[in-house]
Amino acid sequence: xxxxxxxxxxxxxxxxxxxxxxxxxxxxxxxxxxxxxxxxxxxxxxxxxxxxxxxxxxxxxxxxxxxxxxxxxxxxxxxxxxxxxxxxxxxxxxxxxxxxxxxxxxxxxxxxxxxxxxxxxxxxxxxxxxxxxxxxxxxxxxxxxxxxxxxxxxxxxxxxxxxxxxxxxxxxxxxxxxxxxxxxx
Amino acid sequence: xxxxxxxxxxxxxxxxxxxxxxxxxxxxxxxxxxxxxxxxxxxxxxxxxxxxxxxxxxxxxxxxxxxxxxxxxxxxxxxxxxxxxxxxxxxxxxxxxxxxxxxxxxxxxxxxxxxxxxxxxxxxxxxxxxxxxxxxxxxxxxxxxxxxxxxxxxxxxxxxxxxxxxxxxxxxxxxxxxxxxxxxxxxxxxxxxxxxxxxxxxxxxxxxxxxxxxxxxxxxxxxxxxxxxxxxxxxxxxxxxxxxxxxxxxxxxxxxxxxxxxxxxxxxxxxxxxxxxxxxxxxxxxxxxxxxxxxxxxxxxxxxxxxxxxxxxxxxxxxxxxxxxxxxxxxxxxxxxxxxxxxxxxxxxxxxxxx
Numbered sequence: 001x002x003x004x005x006x007x008x009x010x011x012x013x014x015x016x017x018x019x020x021x022x023x024x025x026x027x028x029x030x031x032x033x034x035x036x037x038x039x040x041x042x043x044x045x046x047x048x049x050x051x052x053x054x055x056x057x058x059x060x061x062x063x064x065x066x067x068x069x070x071x072x073x074x075x076x077x078x079x080x081x082x083x084x085x086x087x088x089x090x091x092x093x094x095x096x097x098x099x100x101x102x103x104x105x106x107x108x109x110x111x112x113x114x115x116x117x118x119x120x121x122x123x124x125x126x127x128x129x130x131x132x133x134x135x136x137x138x139x140x141x142x143x144x145x146x147x148x149x150x151x152x153x154x155x156x157x158x159x160x161x162x163x164x165x166x167x168x169x170x171x172x173x174x175x176x177x178x179x180x181x182x183x184x185x
Numbered sequence: 186x187x188x189x190x191x192x193x194x195x196x197x198x199x200x201x202x203x204x205x206x207x208x209x210x211x212x213x214x215x216x217x218x219x220x221x222x223x224x225x226x227x228x229x230x231x232x233x234x235x236x237x238x239x240x241x242x243x244x245x246x247x248x249x250x251x252x253x254x255x256x257x258x259x260x261x262x263x264x265x266x267x268x269x270x271x272x273x274x275x276x277x278x279x280x281x282x283x284x285x286x287x288x289x290x291x292x293x294x295x296x297x298x299x300x301x302x303x304x305x306x307x308x309x310x311x312x313x314x315x316x317x318x319x320x321x322x323x324x325x326x327x328x329x330x331x332x333x334x335x336x337x338x339x340x341x342x343x344x345x346x347x348x349x350x351x352x353x354x355x356x357x358x359x360x361x362x363x364x365x366x367x368x369x370x371x372x373x374x375x376x377x378x379x380x381x382x383x384x385x386x387x388x389x390x391x392x393x394x395x396x397x398x399x400x401x402x403x404x405x406x407x408x409x410x411x412x413x414x415x416x417x418x419x420x421x422x423x424x425x426x427x428x429x430x431x432x433x434x435x436x437x438x439x440x441x442x443x444x445x446x447x448x449x450x451x452x453x454x455x456x457x458x459x460x461x462x463x464x465x466x467x468x469x470x471x472x473x474x475x476x477x478x479x480x481x482x483x484x485x486x487x488x489x490x491x492x493x494x495x496x497x498x499x500x501x502x503x504x505x506x507x508x509x510x511x512x513x514x515x516x517x518x519x520x521x522x523x524x525x526x527x528x529x530x531x532x533x534x535x536x537x538x539x540x
Binding site for chain 2 (some may be wrong): 033
C-alpha cells in the first residue's frame with residue numbers, strides 16, 4: 001500500500017515537522033518513506049508544504065501533484081490544494097481561521113477547530129500535532145505508538161518534557177475530526 | 186544494522202563524509218545543496234577535526250581542494266550546476282595533475298542561473314569532460330538517499346585508486362528529499378604518506394612536483410597516454426549498473442539517478458498491462474555500462490531512455506547499442522519531473538501503437 005499526502009500551512013506552523021514525525025513513524029514500522037519539502041522563492045504569508053509518501057514498497061518519485069490526503073493548516077493551503085486531491089481522496093483542514101470552505105463533491109472532506117483546541121491547550125505551537133492526529137484518524141497510515149516513537153526521535157532531548165503536551169494535542173485532533181459535507185449553492 | 190535515520194540527501198552525504206574520515210571540505214552555498222556545508226559547519230570539525238571552510242567562491246573552493254589533494258588529503262566539495270561550472274578549470278587541472286578528490290553536483294535546472302528545481306542537464310558536463318582537455322571524471326549517479334551516503338566512501342576509494350577526481354551526479358530532489366538511510370560506522374581520519382604527495386622534500390629522494398603544465402609536447406602526450414590508459418582501466422574494472430527483468434524483456438527502460446526510480450515504476454505499470462519491459466540503471470555514468478546495453482540490444486525490440494534533460498545519456502546508449510535496436514528518448518527539462526504514467530504513455534505511443 002502507498003499513501004501519498006501533503007501537509008501545507010504557513011511557514012512556522014510546523015508542517016514540515018508533521019511530515020517528519022510521520023516519516024519516522026513509518027520507518028519504525030519498516031515502511032519506505034520519502035519526504036519532500038517545497039523549496040524555492042516562497043512568498044511571506046504564503047504556504048510551505050511537504051509531500052510525504054509512505055509505502056510498503058520502493059517509492060518512485062518524491063514529487064507528485066495529486067494526493068490521497070491533503071492536510072491544510074491555513075486558508076491559502078485550502079485554496080491551493082483542494083484541486084490536488086485525487087477523486088475519492090481526503091481533504092482535512094482547520095476551521096478556526098477559515099472563511100472559504102472546500103466545495104468539491106468527489107472527495108471526502110473532514111475538518112476540526114484545531115486552532116481553538118490549541119487555545120484550550122494553552123499552546124498554539126501544537127497546532128500541527130492536532131492536525132496530525134486528525135490525519136492519522138482518517139488515514140490510519142501508521143500506528144499511534146509509532147507516532148509517539150517518531151515524536152521522540154524528532155524532538156531534541158531537551159524538549160522531551162513537551163512530549164505529553166504534544167500527545168494530548170494529537171489525541172484531541174484524533175478524537176475531534178469530523179466529516180464535512182459542502183453545501184451546494 | 187547500522188544507525189538508521191530519516192535524512193535529506195544533502196545531510197546524508199555530509200554525515201557520510203564525516204564518517205568516512207574526510208580531511209577537508211571546501212565549498213560555497215548554493216541551492217539546492219546548501220545543507221551540506223551547513224551540516225558540516227555544525228557537526229564536522231568538533232567530531233573529527235575535519236576542516237570545513239566556506240571559500241570566497243567555487244573557483245576558490247576547487248583550487249583549495251587542488252592544494253589539499255596535493256598533500257594526500259581526502260578533500261571534497263559539493264555545489265550545484267552554476268557553481269560546478271565555475272569549478273571546471275580546477276577539475277581539469279586536478280585531473281591532469283592526477284590527484285584524488287570528490288565533488289558532488291546537486292544538479293538544478295539550467296542553462297544559466299536557471300531554476301533551483303531538480304534536473305539532469307549536467308550529464309554531458311560531468312561525463313564528457315566539462316573543462317578543457319582530454320580528461321574524464323569517474324561519475325557516480327545515486328538514485329536514493331542511501332546512495333547519497335554510500336557513494337561518499339566509494340567515491341574516495343575510487344578517487345585514490347585512480348588518483349582522479351570523482352563526481353557524484355545527483356539532482357535537487359535527491360538533495361532535498363528525506364528518506365531512510367542506514368549510516369556507515371565512523372572511521373578515523375588517518376594520515377597516509379603517499380609517494381606522490383607534496384609534503385616536503387624527502388631526505389633520500391627527489392623533489393616532488395605537482396603540476397599540470399608540461400611545455401614539451403612529447404611529455405604532454407606521455408601524460409595524456411597515461412591518463413587514457415587509466416580511463417581504459419576504469420572502463421574494464423569499475424562499470425556499475427543495476428538491471429531488472431532482462432530475462433524476458435522485449436523492451437528496455439533506462440534512466441539514471443532519481444528518474445531511474447520513476448522509470449522502474451513505469452516498467453511495473455507496463456508489465457501490469459502485459460508489456461515485457463526490462464530496466465537498466467547505469468550507476469557509473471563514466472565508465473558507461475556499454476556491455477550490458479550491447480548485449481540486450483541483440484534481443485530487444487527497443488529501448489526507451491528517460492532523462493530530465495533534452496537527451497544526453499541517450500547518446501551513450503546509442504553508441505553502446507550501435508544501431509542494433511531502436512532507441513527512443515523521453516525527457517522533461519527546466520526542473521520538471523516526469524511521471525510514470527507519462528513515460529508509459531510515451532512508450533505506448535512510440536513502440537506499441539506504431540507497430
